[in-house]
Amino acid sequence: MSQRYDEIRSTLNRGFFVDNLREVSSLCLALLQEDVVVSHPAVLFTIATTADNIVRAWEDVPITAKTADRVQKQLMPQLQALLAMAASDSLTACSILDKAAASFGQVLRQGLDSERSMK
Amino acid sequence: MLVSDRMEADHTKQALRSMLVQRSLILGPITLSSGAQSNHYFDCKRVTLSSEGAELIGEAVLHEIQDLPEWPIAIGGLTHGADPIIGAVMMCALEHGKRIDGFYVRKEPKQHGTRSVIENVPAHGSGVVIVDDVVTGGGSVLQAVTAAKQAGCRILAVITIIDRLEGGADRIKAEVANYIPLYTLDDFRSDIERGNCPRDTTKSDPLLTGASL
Numbered sequence: 001m002s003q004r005y006d007e008i009r010s011t012l013n014r015g016f017f018v019d020n021l022r023e024v025s026s027l028c029l030a031l032l033q034e035d036v037v038v039s040h041p042a043v044l045f046t047i048a049t050t051a052d053n054i055v056r057a058w059e060d061v062p063i064t065a066k067t068a069d070r071v072q073k074q075l076m077p078q079l080q081a082l083l084a085m086a087a088s089d090s091l092t093a094c095s096i097l098d099k100a101a102a103s104f105g106q107v108l109r110q111g112l113d114s115e116r117s118m119k
Numbered sequence: 120m121l122v123s124d125r126m127e128a129d130h131t132k133q134a135l136r137s138m139l140v141q142r143s144l145i146l147g148p149i150t151l152s153s154g155a156q157s158n159h160y161f162d163c164k165r166v167t168l169s170s171e172g173a174e175l176i177g178e179a180v181l182h183e184i185q186d187l188p189e190w191p192i193a194i195g196g197l198t199h200g201a202d203p204i205i206g207a208v209m210m211c212a213l214e215h216g217k218r219i220d221g222f223y224v225r226k227e228p229k230q231h232g233t234r235s236v237i238e239n240v241p242a243h244g245s246g247v248v249i250v251d252d253v254v255t256g257g258g259s260v261l262q263a264v265t266a267a268k269q270a271g272c273r274i275l276a277v278i279t280i281i282d283r284l285e286g287g288a289d290r291i292k293a294e295v296a297n298y299i300p301l302y303t304l305d306d307f308r309s310d311i312e313r314g315n316c317p318r319d320t321t322k323s324d325p326l327l328t329g330a331s332l
Contacts, residue, residue: 017154058152060199062160065148 004031008047009083016072018058025051040093043082046100050075053104057113067115071107078103128182135166135175136302139281140310142166145318153256159311161281162318163252167203176204176280177211183278183299184208184219184248191275192245195222195237197263200252204280208250222247224263236266243271251279254300257287264294281307 008027014020028048032041054071078100085096110116142165149160166172184191194208195201205221212219222239241247247267251260260277267274274295282288282300291298310316 015154017150018152020154060164062145062162063150065150065156068150 005083005086008044009080012047012076012079012083016054016068016076018055021051021055021058024048025055039086040088042093042097043085046097047079047082050079050100050104054112061113063113064115067111067113070110070115071112074103074107074110075100124182124185128179131175131178131182132301135172135179136306138166138169138172138175139163139302140307140316142169142172142318144307144310144316146311146314146316151255159307161253161283163200163280164203167207167252167280173203173207174211177207179301180204180208180250180278181211181215181217183276183301184212187248187275187297189246189275190217191219191248193220193222193239193241193272194248194250195224195241195263195267196250197259198223198225200259201250201263204250204252222267224266226262237270240270241267241272245272246275247272248275249277249295251277252281254279254282254287254291255285257290260287260291261294264291 004027008024008031011020011027012024025048028044028051031038032044032048038044054075058068078096081096082100085093088096139161143161143163145160145162146158149157151157151160167176180194184194194205196205202223205223209219209221220239220241222237222241225236225238249260249263249267251263254260260279264274264277276297276299277291277295278299278301280301282303284304288298288300
């Protein structure tokens, strides 16, 4: 099991770009579908959903390096924290999931595919 | 092709090139799907989804099709980049008294129902042309070529609007003998080097900064 998480982690660490995020999502959903016990399936679901949302926003449109860097800086630590929490208790896990969701909300406010001017 | 037809084709391509520079070419650091960074990007939908652009693309692609040894039964490609090109060519062909059907290839099979990959799949053995807007690594074109071949189509040619000269051409030519990009990056190098382009991410581009137009 840890090998599968390592594979997701190393793929994620390659960075935020469409082809790679599609791969991250695919790995998470593949593991989620397997008949194995995963301590926190919400981790895989959250990472896959986050990656899919970014892919849909970035696919076939010009994404400036500035926007790609910002989104990666805001979300990468949260997704890495999710992958690291496999052995955490439910309360800690829930807190990390909340932080990831809140960060994604912030990214949406600032713009997922462009730089929105913040008032 | 007659000399007058060739002159008309050249005029069409010149007008289309100018429109691509004005509307599609974007300067500035852009993150591509592959993760690579580029100092230019072609957002071809700004042209393919405009009335004038669709007419020019329809004519330009049709000129290339007329030079093929066989008239295709259908024209198709991977959704969404190919979709407006397919429509433009179909309509343009009809205006010239010719018929050509369209099909598009889904990126993934339908999750429910028929699970079909190709919408409006041509009859087995049909000669078809695959189109796309921009070629980088050639992945989108090859996905469409593979799906069409699996459906029993014969690929007469691949016609694209712009080839970014990043290796896609070699991969396509390994699968299809007749690969015709209307333009390559070389046709735009002078515009890129001179910054001769209204859309620049290093300046304020409302289409990229999210501001309202």
